[in-house]
Amino acid sequence: MGRLEELADSIISGKADAAVAATEGALADGTPAAEVLTDGLIAGMQVVGERFKNHEFYVPEVLIAARAMKMSMAILRPQLVEQDYEPVGTVAIGTVRGDLHDIGKNLVAMMLEGAGFEIMDLGIDVTPEQFVQAVKDGAGIIALSALLTTTMPAMKDTVEALNAAGIRDQVKVIIGGAPVTETYANDIGADGYGPDAASAAEIATELIAA
Ligand code: B1M
Numbered sequence: 001m002g003r004l005e006e007l008a009d010s011i012i013s014g015k016a017d018a019a020v021a022a023t024e025g026a027l028a029d030g031t032p033a034a035e036v037l038t039d040g041l042i043a044g045m046q047v048v049g050e051r052f053k054n055h056e057f058y059v060p061e062v063l064i065a066a067r068a069m070k071m072s073m074a075i076l077r078p079q080l081v082e083q084d085y086e087p088v089g090t091v092a093i094g095t096v097r098g099d100l101h102d103i104g105k106n107l108v109a110m111m112l113e114g115a116g117f118e119i120m121d122l123g124i125d126v127t128p129e130q131f132v133q134a135v136k137d138g139a140g141i142i143a144l145s146a147l148l149t150t151t152m153p154a155m156k157d158t159v160e161a162l163n164a165a166g167i168r169d170q171v172k173v174i175i176g177g178a179p180v181t182e183t184y185a186n187d188i189g190a191d192g193y194g195p196d197a198a199s200a201a202e203i204a205t206e207l208i209a210a
Pocket residue numbers: 059098099100101102103104105107108142143144145146147148149150174175176177178179193194195196197198200
């Protein structure tokens with residue numbers, strides 16, 4: 001098995017030590033950091049996402065895979081910066097105003113990172129104004145999570161705040177969370193809806209390529 005295949009496998013099985021060793025090994029072999037990222041980390045996280053969507057993996061498996069990914073990323077990041085690697089895009093993610101649930105939001109952030117995006121994690125209880133600022137700071141996508149029916153309207157307020165700031169056309173908006181539906185996403189003028197973390201990463205990838 002090649003190093004990158006080994007790396008992808010270690011990510012899928014959540015073996016952080018093996019993932020770190022494979023990352024270091026691939027770099028020592030002279031493999032460019034971008035290739036280690038794409039064919040090792042991203043390839044592995046893609047399988048994790050598919051298995052999660054198909055209910056073959058549950059939240060704990062995704063979390064340990066993401067931990068392995070993050071540890072490998074820590075080794076790769078300085079090399080990527082040195083080699084002027086451009087991330088696929090920048091996503092500002094947050095749980096909307098009034099909402100403190102962050103487990104799903106964190107999973108979405110991990111899958112997005114696993115898909116090659118740079119993440120600006122704005123945390124929980126994020127106001128529309130903070131999302132507007134993130135777009136001004138360079139986010140090309142904003143990703144909104146809500147777990148409460150009472151906080152879903154903050155998603156609409158965020159889209160409206162982007163319109164009011166005159167920057168709606170500079171950014172794609174994706175939304176999700178247990179009470180959120182595709183119909184709601186269409187109603188408020190979002191660009192995409194993800195029923196789960198893996199779908200959110202897929203949609204973000206499609207939107208950035210469009
Ligand atoms: Co809260 N809570 N909670 N809670 N809580 C729910 C959501 C609830 C359904 C429980 C219930 O009543 N059955 C209910 C909401 C009812 C409703 O409005 N429909 C509820 C309530 C009422 C409350 C409080 C109001 C309770 C109270 O104080 N009276 C309060 C509100 C606090 C606030 O936010 N202001 C509250 C508080 C809390 C805790 C702090 C105790 C804790 C949160 C801890 C934390 O997140 N750090 C908590 C928890 C843990 C839950 C449950 C049990 C689990 C949520 C979770 O993490 N699920 C939840 C009941 C349940 O779902 N069984 C409940 C696992 C997670 C992986 O799934 O977040 O759905 P989820 O994310 C998924 C998808 O939704 C999607 O991808 C993820 C992975 O596939 N997704 C996206 C999420 N964001 C996305 C964004 C995308 C795309 C996909 O694009 C950007």
